[in-house]
Amino acid sequence: MILALHPALRADWLVLRRTGWAASAVLGTPALLLACCVAIACGDLYGGYGWCLAAGALLALGGSHAIAHARMLGTIERWRFGWCGALPTARGAMTWTLSVLTTAVLIVSLAFIIALLLAVSWHAPHHADLPYALAGMGLGVIIGTAIALVRVSRASVGRVAHADGIREPLLVLPWLNDRRLPHLVDWQRRAALVKWRRGGSFVLAAVVLAGVPDGPSIPVVVALVLLVLAWAWLAVVMRASADSTRAVMDLLGATPLDVHCARAASLRYPFVAALCALVPMIAGTLLTGRGIVALAWVACALAVSVWPLFRMLRVTTRPEPPV
Amino acid sequence: MPLLRATDLRVAYGDTQVLDGVDLEIGRGEFVALIGPNGAGKTTLLRAIVGLVSLMGGVVKLAGHDLAATPRAAKAVAGFAIDPASLPALLTGRESLALVAGARGLAAIPPPTLALGETLSLTPVLDRRIDSYSLGMRQKLGILLGLLGDPPLLLLDEPFNGLDPRSALAFKAHLAAMVARGDTSVLLATHSLDVAERYASSIVLLLEGQVRRIWRSDEITALREHPERSLEQAMAEACGN
Numbered sequence A: 001m002i003l004a005l006h007p008a009l010r011a012d013w014l015v016l017r018r019t020g021w022a023a024s025a026v027l028g029t030p031a032l033l034l035a036c037c038v039a040i041a042c043g044d045l046y047g048g049y050g051w052c053l054a055a056g057a058l059l060a061l062g063g064s065h066a067i068a069h070a071r072m073l074g075t076i077e078r079w080r081f082g083w084c085g086a087l088p089t090a091r092g093a094m095t096w097t098l099s100v101l102t103t104a105v106l107i108v109s110l111a112f113i114i115a116l117l118l119a120v121s122w123h124a125p126h127h128a129d130l131p132y133a134l135a136g137m138g139l140g141v142i143i144g145t146a147i148a149l150v151r152v153s154r155a156s157v158g159r160v161a162h163a164d165g166i167r168e169p170l171l172v173l174p175w176l177n178d179r180r181l182p183h184l185v186d187w188q189r190r191a192a193l194v195k196w197r198r199g200g201s202f203v204l205a206a207v208v209l210a211g212v213p214d215g216p217s218i219p220v221v222v223a224l225v226l227l228v229l230a231w232a233w234l235a236v237v238m239r240a241s242a243d244s245t246r247a248v249m250d251l252l253g254a255t256p257l258d259v260h261c262a263r264a265a266s267l268r269y270p271f272v273a274a275l276c277a278l279v280p281m282i283a284g285t286l287l288t289g290r291g292i293v294a295l296a297w298v299a300c301a302l303a304v305s306v307w308p309l310f311r312m313l314r315v316t317t318r319p320e321p322p323v
Numbered sequence B: 001m002p003l004l005r006a007t008d009l010r011v012a013y014g015d016t017q018v019l020d021g022v023d024l025e026i027g028r029g030e031f032v033a034l035i036g037p038n039g040a041g042k043t044t045l046l047r048a049i050v051g052l053v054s055l056m057g058g059v060v061k062l063a064g065h066d067l068a069a070t071p072r073a074a075k076a077v078a079g080f081a082i083d084p085a086s087l088p089a090l091l092t093g094r095e096s097l098a099l100v101a102g103a104r105g106l107a108a109i110p111p112p113t114l115a116l117g118e119t120l121s122l123t124p125v126l127d128r129r130i131d132s133y134s135l136g137m138r139q140k141l142g143i144l145l146g147l148l149g150d151p152p153l154l155l156l157d158e159p160f161n162g163l164d165p166r167s168a169l170a171f172k173a174h175l176a177a178m179v180a181r182g183d184t185s186v187l188l189a190t191h192s193l194d195v196a197e198r199y200a201s202s203i204v205l206l207l208e209g210q211v212r213r214i215w216r217s218d219e220i221t222a223l224r225e226h227p228e229r230s231l232e233q234a235m236a237e238a239c240g241n
Helices: A008-019 A028-045 A049-081 A093-120 A127-154 A160-164 A184-197 A202-209 A218-251 A259-288 A291-305 A307-316 B042-049 B071-075 B093-103 B111-119 B135-147 B165-181 B193-199 B217-225 B231-239
Strands: B004-013 B016-026 B031-035 B057-062 B078-080 B153-157 B185-189 B202-207 B210-215
Touching (some): A049 A127, A184 A259, A218 B093, A259 A307, B016 B057, B031 B193, B042 B057, B042 B078, B042 B153, B165 B185, B165 B193, B202 B217, B210 B231, B217 B231
Parallel strands (some): B031 B185, B031 B202, B153 B185
Antiparallel strands (some): B004 B057
């Protein structure tokens, strides 16, 4: 028996065709993650496949699971509670459609891995290790995505995103709240929490782990964990703050809001978050024992993370109203 | 000086002309109903008046302040009820009230706003997150956000959607009382012709982005008193069918 696909898929496909593949929520981030996995694999092909198989496969498994789980959860929420939530759908259509989509994404992703690995490692001394690298990456991605599919299919999905952000902070900092725009900080913090719990910025973790040398010592592992966590968290905070600021500017578009106040208020939380993230980043840098190189690396990471701040500044100085 | 003077407003979404030379003037203490079929441009007109859409042409002046030249002074004059779908799901009702109060330069949520919340039975849920609100609760909160700080001009877009009859009645009475005091004017976009006929001091029919017809106070009174005439009938005639 051939199961019917979910009716929302046709609409999604039409939107996708109109907005282009670049905007695809399905393929974008996994492709990036896999590119990072490839970077690891290629880097370690020079040193042998042992590390590549272990770290690469684990990273592919964890990363693909985190990303696939977040994407599927978002898709299911949209299908259940969006405009198509009340459409009559065949029993099992949602799971079946997700499975079909996931398989398609997996095939494309794995083809992407293979093509990239072949292109990059063609002249590598350990070219013969390529099948092992492919096996590690591929197996990791397949298992990670499959686990995510099973988890999502079994979960009774509610409005998880908003429920996630409900937790109050352990440490309340009253001075963080700008009295000219009260609770903007709460909005930004809750949005960051939602993003973090939905998979965060695992791509960034992959990029950091790409720099892991063959057979790292314990201090280096600790340093990398500190760097990865701090960087991934900071990236999430910055993106969430930028999104919240855009939303608040839209919400308050009809009010006599002072844009200078809005800018100052919206920068408070990300600024303090950046300061907090710097502590583990500096500690991690010192532990790596690589001095200037590591410091430059952290500076680059910071620069990439704070990029959404520019979007925030642009939003808070926007001369034209949205159309 | 009128509270609102909109002259030759033109707005387009892509190739679609939504407002095509709209002129509108509202004085103090007026209750103006904006009616028209779907897609006539009612919501866009309200959004254009508070600067939420870019104008392709025309001028909006609020209490004499040009919206383009002095947006803060102009926007201080108007209160725009926020669309329920645009409310911040991650905040509580009270937090969102405080946020908008801050944006309007108020130190705290004004007691009259909280009193209206009590009248609309919103107080028990004010400390709950907005994502748990029903449509009616969101509508009430959107109204409270628009009324924060008692702006002289209120812009309301279908504010009775989703309201229970008791709350709708209480809110209509509140609006009528504010207008009767003469310190507030209302521009209400609505499909509820009975509300327009009963409460409005003038009614503006918008059709295909243009003002097709304006009924003044005496004409509305005549419509109310005529046993065989109604605004519905008059609107159908003005629309040409």
